[in-house]
Every structure is written in structure tokens, then in C-alpha cells.
Amino acid sequence: MNLAEGVQIVSFGLLSLMMIGAALGVVLLSNIVYSAFLLGGVFISIAGLYILLNADFVAAAQVLIYVGAVNVLILFAIMLVNKRQDFAPLPNAWVRQGATALVCAGLFVLLGTMVLATPWTTTNVLGTLPAESTIVRIGEHFFTDFLLPFELASVLLLIAMVGAIILARREFLPEETMSPEAKQQPALTLPEKPRELLTAGSDKKG
Template sequence: MNLAEGVQIVSLGVLAVMMLGSALGVVLLKNIVYSAFLLGGVFISIAGLYLLLNADFVAFAQVLIYVGAVNVLILFAIMLVNKREDFKVVPRMWIRQVATALVCFGIFALLGTMVVTTPWAISTETAVGDSSIVRIGLHFFSDFLLPFELASILLLMALVGAIVLARREFLPETELEAGETESLTLPERPRDLITTGRGDSTIQ
């Protein structure tokens, strides 16, 4: 083993520990803002793994799209939603937590078994010039065009939902119509009143 292989192995171990630790923090932390920041750590770790695989274009796309766009969009959605009250305690919450842990462990075991049993054909050849970018572009707009467009539509829906939740106007208390339940209404926060200096007139 030479110095380059040793550096790659150490880098792989550091990135793997960072990715797994950040992923566990995303799931286990109760503060959703911290979870969103740790999600950015997961994305950065994956970009580092792409660099170790000589996939520089995919690594930069990972940072630009997921860290610079998706993760920032999630943070804006979390911070702009005016949550008024904390979540209520769900009875027998430990049952759901145990079920979630079992499902996650099963998925992890399935993926680990697939990784160990699959005969990977690892190529040591480095892509010359822009051939890797050209191949990715051809696959994006031929074989994987439908998933690519569905992912863009999903992100657009998330953006529209965040804007709708963030720009809710204050509605006065009104009587509920027939068939409407209180659980379907969203709690609103009144906007501050700004005085204009012209008598008692105010601007909302």
C-alpha cells in the first residue's frame, strides 16, 4: 500500500463516519433546524465520496444542487413557517419509535447485504476530458428523462407549499361553517401594526 492508497482509505473512513453520524443526527434530534443543518453535512459527505470515485462533476453538482439549493430551500421553509404551538405528546409514542427503528434496521441490513454480495466491477480508468459530462447529459435526457422531470416537479411543489405556508394572512375569528372542523384550520399569527404618524391610522 502506497501513500495515495492510504490517504484514500483514511478519507473514505472519515467521510463514512461523518455521513453516518450526520444521518443519525437528522433522524434522532428533536430540533428540526439542527436536523436540516446536519442534512447538509450528509450531502457534503456524499460529495466527498464522489470525489474519491473520480466523479468530480457529480460531486460539484451534489454541492450546488443539494447543499446550495435543496438544503437551503428546506431551511427557508422551516424558518418561514410561523409555527405557533409545539407538537402535542402522542400516546404510546414508543411503539412508533420501535417500529421505525425496525424498518430502518431492515433497510440497512438489506442494503449492506446487497453491497457485500454484489460482484462490483471497479474500473481504475479515469474519464478523459468532458466524456463523463457528455455521458451524464445523454443519460439524463434519454434514459432517465422521466425521473429527472418528476424530481423537478416535486421540488417545485415543495417550493409552492413553503410559499403558501409562509404568506398566510391573519384571518379574524369567524364561526365555523357546517361540516368544518377546527382541526382543519391553521393557527394564524397577527401581523404587527405600524403607525404612520397621521392620527390613529395604522398600516398592516
């Protein structure tokens, strides 16, 4: 993507702020559903950074795989569990929180040191060659050389999706697969009025 230098800097700053804010929300929010939605925001902002780096296929794969598959799978798992129970306070929880903060700070320092120590200039490597899109070439390989593995992966994902739907709708299984105990359970009906009240009302009318 050929953009002006100022536009690239502004876009990089906005995407970085979006990614950092969403990542902090994933870690700090107590509601796990909100954390899962913010995780999708992290993935989308990373895809935007890939677009700035002219990695169009990696950006598309980031959106399709991580946002469209992994994040949706996490949301489905959370909503299917539907466990409405508050977290019980743990003894000495501050020790775990302190250890987590130290690990995160160490990773941040390590990654920051690698970013500052890495030479990011690529002019000697790329030269004057223009950045070309690789989506067309990868698509040609998918539908020519690697057609059979591509279709097998599609069938495998379809089988997994059908199995997830059957597990989610297990209360609608046919009667042949139900246990005898489940068949003997009475159906849900409206509560009837007590017979004593009915007889007392009829005596008063008479």
C-alpha cells in the same frame, strides 16, 4: 482523482463517519433547524465520496442541487413557518418508534447484504483507460445541443424564486390589493396616558 491508497482509505473513513453521524443527528435531534443543517452535512459528505470515485460532475451536482437548492429550500420553509409550539405527547408513541426502528434495521441489513454480495472490482471493465473529467464535455452539451432546455429551466427557477419572495413579503403589498377591512384597521400608536391622571396632576400643581 489519483490518490494514494492510504489517503483514500482514511478519507473514506472520515467521510463515512461524518455522513453517519450527521444522519443520526437528522433523525434523533428534536430541533428541526439543527436537523436541516445536519442534512446539509450528509449531502456534503456524500459529495466527498463521489469525488473519491472520480465522479466529479456528480459531486458538483450534489453540492449545487442538494446543498445549494434542496437544503436551503427546506431551511427557508422552516424559518418562514416559524411555528413555536412544542410537540404534544402522542398515545402509544412507542409503537411508532418501534416500527420505525424495525424498518431502519431491515433497510440496514438489506443494504449491508447488497454491499457484501456485490463484486466491486472494475479492472475488467475499465482496463487501463485513465479516468477523464466529464465536466467539460457536459458543459459543451449544455451550451450547444441543450441550450434551449437549459435556459428554460433557468427562467422557471427564476419565476419560482420571485414568487417565493412575494409570498414571504405579503405584508408589504400595495394598498390597492388590500381588503377594505385591512384599510379600516387603526395604525399602531403608543399608548396614551389616562386623562384622569393628567387632570389630577394638574390640580395638585395648581
